[in-house]
Amino acid sequence: MKVVGISGSPRKDGNTAIVLKTVFAELESQGIETELIQMAGSKVHGCIACYGCFKTLDKKCVFKDDPMNDYIAKMTEADGIILGSPTYFADITPEMKCLIDRAGFVARANDYLFKYKVGGAVMAVRRGGAIHAFDTMNHFLHYMQMFLVGASYWNMVYGRDVGEVEKDDEGIQNMKVLGQNMAWLLKKIKA
Numbered sequence: 001m002k003v004v005g006i007s008g009s010p011r012k013d014g015n016t017a018i019v020l021k022t023v024f025a026e027l028e029s030q031g032i033e034t035e036l037i038q039m040a041g042s043k044v045h046g047c048i049a050c051y052g053c054f055k056t057l058d059k060k061c062v063f064k065d066d067p068m069n070d071y072i073a074k075m076t077e078a079d080g081i082i083l084g085s086p087t088y089f090a091d092i093t094p095e096m097k098c099l100i101d102r103a104g105f106v107a108r109a110n111d112y113l114f115k116y117k118v119g120g121a122v123m124a125v126r127r128g129g130a131i132h133a134f135d136t137m138n139h140f141l142h143y144m145q146m147f148l149v150g151a152s153y154w155n156m157v158y159g160r161d162v163g164e165v166e167k168d169d170e171g172i173q174n175m176k177v178l179g180q181n182m183a184w185l186l187k188k189i190k191a
Helices: 015-029 052-056 068-077 094-109 130-143 169-190
Strands: 002-007 033-038 080-086 118-125 156-158
Touching: 002 015, 002 068, 015 033, 015 080, 015 118, 015 156, 015 169, 033 068, 052 094, 068 094, 080 094, 080 130, 080 169, 094 130, 118 130, 118 169, 130 156, 156 169
Parallel strands: 002 033, 002 080, 080 118, 118 156
Antiparallel strands: none
């Protein structure tokens, strides 16, 4: 079994990556393979609703000028997907929105590529707005017909400067619970 985590942060190895790695540690302790994708520096662009993916039906976006098709392929191959974003102005980053829109169109065009996968969303947040970001990512996961995993609270960890999220004991514990619950559900589905 494998879970791919996608950090929509424009900062490589920032708080969102730390949060995803915290969830990964729990998954890995239960024998589940993980892979972190960091969108930082990838210069992805948004969907233009050209519906080219509905014509080609090749599980790819028709635009080949950025790594989006690599991300979509990794999401398709994985058993579980975790979306992660810092919270900017009470929502996800533009990078994560590009992933949601383009991967979503391709998935819909190809009989919902992510259907029956296990999904989760996590946010790194300085202070407020995380619930809206959480909703945005969860709406995508629901729309993709995935099974969402809950934790012991909303999946947010507080911190601004890199590494500061590790001081949020309650948030970090919640990420561990998310990893444990995701591992449990993956094992039940794959049994």
